[in-house]
Amino acid sequence: MYSYSDFDEAFVRSRVAQFTHQVERRLDGSLTEDEFRPLRLMNGLYLQLHAYMLRVAIPYGTLNPRQMRQLALIAETWDKGYGHFTTRQNIQFNWPKLPDVPAILSALADVEMHAIQTSGNTVRNVTADHFAGAAADEVEDPRPYAELLRQWSTDHPEFQFLPRKFKIAITGAAQDRAVTAAHDIGLRIVRNAAGEVGFQVLVGGGLGRTPMIGMVVRDFLPVEDLLPYVEAVLSVYNTLGRRDNKYKARIKITLHETGRDEITRMIEARFAELRPLFGGNDQRLLADIRQAFAPPAFRNAPTDAYEAFRKADPVFRAWADTNLTAHKNDQYAIVTISVKEHGRTPGDATAEQMRVMADLAERYGHGDIRISHEQNVILPHVHKSDLPALHAVLLKAGLGTANVGLISDIIACPGMDYCALATARSIPVAEEIALRFKELDLEHEVGPMKIKISGCINACGHHHVGHIGILGLDRAGVENYQITLGGDGTETAAIGEKMGPGFAYDQVVPAIERLVRAYLDLRAEPAETFLMAVRRLGLDPFKAALYETEGAQDAA
Amino acid sequence: MSSRRFTPKVVTANRLREGDVVYLTADDRWSPFHHEAELIEDEAHGQLRLLHAAGQKLVVVGAYLADAKAGPNGPEPTHFREVFRTRGPSNYHHGKQADYAG
Numbered sequence: 001m002y003s004y005s006d007f008d009e010a011f012v013r014s015r016v017a018q019f020t021h022q023v024e025r026r027l028d029g030s031l032t033e034d035e036f037r038p039l040r041l042m043n044g045l046y047l048q049l050h051a052y053m054l055r056v057a058i059p060y061g062t063l064n065p066r067q068m069r070q071l072a073l074i075a076e077t078w079d080k081g082y083g084h085f086t087t088r089q090n091i092q093f094n095w096p097k098l099p100d101v102p103a104i105l106s107a108l109a110d111v112e113m114h115a116i117q118t119s120g121n122t123v124r125n126v127t128a129d130h131f132a133g134a135a136a137d138e139v140e141d142p143r144p145y146a147e148l149l150r151q152w153s154t155d156h157p158e159f160q161f162l163p164r165k166f167k168i169a170i171t172g173a174a175q176d177r178a179v180t181a182a183h184d185i186g187l188r189i190v191r192n193a194a195g196e197v198g199f200q201v202l203v204g205g206g207l208g209r210t211p212m213i214g215m216v217v218r219d220f221l222p223v224e225d226l227l228p229y230v231e232a233v234l235s236v237y238n239t240l241g242r243r244d245n246k247y248k249a250r251i252k253i254t255l256h257e258t259g260r261d262e263i264t265r266m267i268e269a270r271f272a273e274l275r276p277l278f279g280g281n282d283q284r285l286l287a288d289i290r291q292a293f294a295p296p297a298f299r300n301a302p303t304d305a306y307e308a309f310r311k312a313d314p315v316f317r318a319w320a321d322t323n324l325t326a327h328k329n330d331q332y333a334i335v336t337i338s339v340k341e342h343g344r345t346p347g348d349a350t351a352e353q354m355r356v357m358a359d360l361a362e363r364y365g366h367g368d369i370r371i372s373h374e375q376n377v378i379l380p381h382v383h384k385s386d387l388p389a390l391h392a393v394l395l396k397a398g399l400g401t402a403n404v405g406l407i408s409d410i411i412a413c414p415g416m417d418y419c420a421l422a423t424a425r426s427i428p429v430a431e432e433i434a435l436r437f438k439e440l441d442l443e444h445e446v447g448p449m450k451i452k453i454s455g456c457i458n459a460c461g462h463h464h465v466g467h468i469g470i471l472g473l474d475r476a477g478v479e480n481y482q483i484t485l486g487g488d489g490t491e492t493a494a495i496g497e498k499m500g501p502g503f504a505y506d507q508v509v510p511a512i513e514r515l516v517r518a519y520l521d522l523r524a525e526p527a528e529t530f531l532m533a534v535r536r537l538g539l540d541p542f543k544a545a546l547y548e549t550e551g552a553q554d555a556a
Numbered sequence: 557m558s559s560r561r562f563t564p565k566v567v568t569a570n571r572l573r574e575g576d577v578v579y580l581t582a583d584d585r586w587s588p589f590h591h592e593a594e595l596i597e598d599e600a601h602g603q604l605r606l607l608h609a610a611g612q613k614l615v616v617v618g619a620y621l622a623d624a625k626a627g628p629n630g631p632e633p634t635h636f637r638e639v640f641r642t643r644g645p646s647n648y649h650h651g652k653q654a655d656y657a658g
Binding site: 029032080345418479 | 570641647
């Protein structure tokens with residue numbers, strides 16, 4: 001993976017020093033909260049419901065074991081012994097104290113990490129396919145481009161005060177695991193008719209209160225045009241984007257208010273100005289970055305023992321069936337470690353679990369760790385012969401849950417258990433759904449299912465693109481949950497459709513159970529997934545199931 | 557009864573250094589306990605108490621008036637958000653529910 005250059009190191013250290021002084025000046029009264037707030041947000045420090053929260057960037061979700069161990073150390077030293085992996089491939093610490101934050105940032109800098117641009121109206125952490133460099137269906141590894149974008153966007157003087165935050169996602173595979181259609185800019189690596197590699201560019205996707213699927217503005221952007229083109233998009237947005245109303249400030253609104261043809265014309269005109277200014281240094285830098293992402297030295301060894309173990313051990317087989325993905329080297333597998341044990345907080349890992357994952361990555365995974373936007377941890381390169389031993393260690397650490405892609409593999413934002421913006425809780429709803437379907441022993445029969453829960457309209461929990469989306473709201477001082485159906489965050493992206501009236505907190509799990517039972521009754525065959533059934537049948541039969549017993553229950 | 561009757565309030569904020577939720581008492585302390593808060597039943601007095609809180613820049617952050625009601629042991633929150641702030645998150649035994657247990 002990429003290692004900091006002297007420039008990166010000096011930059012991050014100087015930011016730690018600056019923020020250390022800023023904290024000192026806040027604590028001695030030289031800075032007011034109004035003055036300090038934008039400074040702390042530039043360094044990822046929020047004030048939440050019960051405490052401060054520090055959001056640490058994990059660039060395109062990639063970590064090495066040393067970094068993971070440092071996150072464990074931070075969790076133990078300055079927090080409550082755990083960290084929360086987020087839907088933007090970052091990690092959040094929920095309990096830091098303000099005077100300790102400079103020491104935390106310094107500890108992060110020791111392992112080439114920081115919290116810069118994890119907040120504010122800037123280009124946020126560039127997210128990528130968590131299977132990058134390993135997936136069998138990949139055109140090319142997207143991480144070198146993500147790293148190029150990270151370097152270009154970090155502290156970019158023109159883009160530190162955008163109208164609103166700006167999110168870029170990139171995938172190198174046909175199967176979109178990075179939700180590119182729901183980002184301000186989505187980049188999909190494709191080949192043109194001549195076999196050259198480039199990008200399909202989407203602009204104006206986003207969730208939140210006005211969910212939209214991004215529009216394709218370029219079918220094929222040559223690799224060498226990436227930075228000038230992205231800069232052109234941001235430049236046009238920076239000029240046109242609304243600063244009078246934060247709810248209308250994202251580029252998706254700019255695009256719709258300006259019109260796709262006009263904004264495309266403006267982007268292309270700006271691109272024509274910018275393109276000659278990129279003299280090739282970016283491409284030389286990209287060439288260097290590529291070296292850092294060379295594939296590991298794959299081992300060549302028999303996999304018979306894996307096959308035999310798989311046949312002999314049903315617990316291992318169940319895990320292998322759900323948590324492994326095809327690797328481009330067929331002796332290898334991509335391991336998704338579920339951080340979704342039934343009844344536990346989605347995405348939370350203890351310091352001890354972080355160390356176990358770091359050790360496993362070092363011993364069996366060529367030192368590579370990924371965080372997925374689905375709040376799981378990936379070991380992208382594991383030789384199949386090592387899987388039984390790895391699985392045994394995971395089981396002991398509470399990390400062996402065989403549920404990836406199933407109904408208990410739920411995305412949930414922190415919700416009102418932590419977040420100051422939340423209108424309702426989301427974590428306990430996720431916990432209870434997972435426990436209920438474990439109790440029913442139904443999740444493997446139900447098959448692929450993505451439930452996504454947000455605790456407010458800002459949609460950090462991606463509910464709009466959940467097969468079942470759950471949105472927690474405050475209705476007249478009571479938690480109320482609105483359900484959407486048919487959302488999809490992949491290459492066939494779609495925004496879910498709202499059902500009728502919302503459900504009280506204690507009625508959400510029964511409502512989800514009715515939906516799932518209806519699906520099991522309605523599906524044409526077990527291979528027809530929930531999403532396929534919704535698309536074939538439409539929403540009506542599911543809506544009927546969702547509301548059918550409500551009246552009866554009220555009357556009882 | 558007037559439809560504009562003032563809903564009783566407490567002044568609440570987070571401690572600057574720790575981030576902990578605190579409540580302004582009638583004798584100008586910051587208490588971690590909601591029931592120790594001063595229950596404010598007059599709008600003008602509420603504004604004065606909020607100004608007093610906002611002036612304590614080295615002690616608290618983000619002071620605001622939150623709806624409350626009188627209870628047997630002192631003021632009680634009325635909105636679920638404020639109830640959560642009195643105890644901490646529901647997924648772990650962390651925050652006030654742990655810090656002041658027993």
